[in-house]
Amino acid sequence: MYKIKLVASAFFLITAYTSCTQTQKPTEVIATDSTSVAVTVPIELKDVNSDLAYDQYLHLKNVLVLSDSTQAQSAAKELSGTLVKISGSENSTKLAYEMASEVSLSKQRTIFTTLSVELITMFKKAEIASGSMFVQYCPMANDGEGGYWLASETEIRNPYYGDEMLNCGEVKETISKK
Template sequence: MKKTMMMLLLALVSLGAYAQHEHGNMAGHDEGMQMAPEFKDKELGTAYGHYLEVKEALVASDDGKATDHSAMLEKALAKVENADAARETAAKMANATSLKGQRQNFDALSNEMAKLVKNGKLVKGELYLEYCPMANSNQGGYWLSNEKEIKNPYLGEKMLTCGSVKETIK
């Protein structure tokens, strides 16, 4: 019994030390995290959020999620002024039958979304216009992100970090 209690006590002390160690590692992480941008036009902010979900689905090479989020983006863009071209491209992505087709339309969608967010008057935070020269059969392609870290939606896991930040939008 004494041995069991001693082992239990040792396990608890070890767990506490581990938890404290992990907490210490998290202390500096808040400083590096980017604040989500906030737009004067709340509808644009909602649409931009859906755009990010489309981008993340493409990064993960998940065509089902990309289709679903493209459809949500299309609906959200219907409420945004001057967003007809972006809405039409989101509809093409939602109706694309392959991941390759979605990625081909993503460049046009990103260009249209970049125009919208640049005119959308950020009230808080910043976002990044990123570029991969190897996207679209070496024609290149842009996308928007909340973080400087490159997560390539055109090439997915094949070349996840291919690209660079071309512009900071504030």
């Protein structure tokens, strides 16, 4: 019985790891002479505070990709200062503030999961002037429970694992101007 469990566990881990090593292709590529460059079309939200909050969220996501808990604290503090100015974002503000107070990268990433779900909901309701944002998902995050986040490009840069599983995930949804 022990050997069966061991083999099943090994199979699951190998399957999960190989499924998370696939990379996403950028949505738009511009050819210049003999090289191609991936292009990110920046999103612009009509509400100034929402636009700033999205930029600050992306910065927070990016420092989590780098596994830098000190910068994550600073980025979360800035984000909480902007979110407090947005009506209906009280819970998101609280989560960002909580994250700014946390020194453990693991706990920051756990809070980031809930914060991301809150902000995805908020940004889906926001008025978008131009561009797109991408809802991405990693099934391995949070001990296999999964985790969502927002990105400005389709290329996966996983904030839950950093270099360990940088490309684990997939684009689940695109949020664009309605």
